[in-house]
Amino acid sequence: MSETVKSEAELIAEAEILSKALPYMLRYDDKTVVVKFGGHAMGDEALGKAFAEDITLLKLAGLNPVVVHGGGPQINAMLAKLDIKSEFAGGMRITDKKTVEVVEMVLAGSINKEIVQTIGEAGGRAIGLTGKDGNMVTVERLKRKIYDPATQTETEVDLGFVGNPKVVRTEVLEVLKKSEIIPVLAPVCPGEDGETYNVNADTFAGAIAGALGATRLLFLTDVPGVLDKDKQLIRELSRAEAQRLIEDGTISGGMIPKVETCLEALDRGVEAVVILNGKVPHAVLLELFTEHGAGTLITR
Numbered sequence: 186m187s188e189t190v191k192s193e194a195e196l197i198a199e200a201e202i203l204s205k206a207l208p209y210m211l212r213y214d215d216k217t218v219v220v221k222f223g224g225h226a227m228g229d230e231a232l233g234k235a236f237a238e239d240i241t242l243l244k245l246a247g248l249n250p251v252v253v254h255g256g257g258p259q260i261n262a263m264l265a266k267l268d269i270k271s272e273f274a275g276g277m278r279i280t281d282k283k284t285v286e287v288v289e290m291v292l293a294g295s296i297n298k299e300i301v302q303t304i305g306e307a308g309g310r311a312i313g314l315t316g317k318d319g320n321m322v323t324v325e326r327l328k329r330k331i332y333d334p335a336t337q338t339e340t341e342v343d344l345g346f347v348g349n350p351k352v353v354r355t356e357v358l359e360v361l362k363k364s365e366i367i368p369v370l371a372p373v374c375p376g377e378d379g380e381t382y383n384v385n386a387d388t389f390a391g392a393i394a395g396a397l398g399a400t401r402l403l404f405l406t407d408v409p410g411v412l413d414k415d416k417q418l419i420r421e422l423s424r425a426e427a428q429r430l431i432e433d434g435t436i437s438g439g440m441i442p443k444v445e446t447c448l449e450a451l452d453r454g455v456e457a458v459v460i461l462n463g464k465v466p467h468a469v470l471l472e473l474f475t476e477h478g479a480g481t482l483i484t485r
């Protein structure tokens with residue numbers, strides 16, 4: 186087998202590309218970046234590997250990456266296998282006792298460990314945790330108001346065991362920040378009533394980013410960002426515009442909690458939030474370490 190030997194010029198070009206990362210490494214040195222890996226962005230082995238490599242590289246470059254993952258489609262698949270029906274309201278799963286057991290099994294079990302293992306294979310060291318570990322995130326039962334654009338009315342819906350983060354304790358994450366270990370968090374949390382709660386992964390990521398005072402919160406999903414009525418990417422979104430697009434139904438389904446979380450995270454002091462396509466290889470590096478700002482930037 187013949188191996189292609191690179192010329193000196195090619196190797197110098199590679200070194201030049203690497204050196205271009207320096208200003209970004211300096212900009213984000215020691216800064217916390219929360220990356221939410223959505224269930225829709227998962228499932229492709231090569232993409233999962235590229236994601237794990239990016240996260241490992243961030244940690245080695247001196248940033249403090251914190252991964253929060255979802256797994257909505259994977260929960261759907263397991264519920265279907267078990268013949269348990271599931272419905273959503275306003276982008277969130279109506280969760281009864283049986284469902285929350287499956288949610289914990291899939292999120293804290295298979296998905297969390299798969300991401301931890303993939304980061305390990307990329308050369309990083311990750312630890313998988315839920316909101317229960319170290320009492321990281323305690324929730325109250327969510328009272329969700331759902332806006333119906335057709336009737337222009339708002340109704341309060343009981344989603345069952347769906348939690349809203351109330352207290353976030355960052356001790357464990359602060360300890361990990363000083364170590365080589367990358368936290369990978371599943372949004373399953375204890376309630377004040379001693380029950381287990383299902384938390385939307387976007388909501389959870391927002392609460393974590395807010396409590397840590399993160400510099401960036403990235404949402405990796407399966408679309409290029411927030412799209413307008415003509416399915417064109419909106420590059421920058423203001424609060425007023427986001428609210429208008431939710432009210433007129435342009436933003437729907439899972440994009441509603443995502444955008445709502447972005448606005449809340451900005452209120453809590455996160456500097457900038459980006460919704461971007463996690464199906465693009467190395468989306469995280471592309472966003473943080475190059476000028477190629479992909480996706481929708483939501484600012485204060």
Ligand SMILES: Nc1ncnc2c1ncn2[C@@H]1O[C@H](COP(=O)(O)OP(=O)(O)O)[C@@H](O)[C@H]1O
Pocket residue numbers: 222223224225226255256257387405406407408410411412413435436437438439440441443
């Ligand atoms: N205006 C919009 N722009 C982009 N996506 C939207 C919009 N409204 C609804 N969506 C839907 O939101 C989905 C992303 O949210 P979600 O399904 O919760 O993904 P994830 O699993 O990544 O959190 C998109 O795949 C799309 O179907």
Ligand SMILES: CC(=O)N[C@@H](CCC(=O)OP(=O)(O)O)C(=O)O
Pocket residue numbers: 222223224225254255256257258260276277278288347372383384385386387439
């Ligand atoms: C309350 C609620 O909706 N919880 C979500 C948790 C997983 C999630 O948010 O996954 P994605 O990020 O892939 O959408 C669910 O049960 O599907």
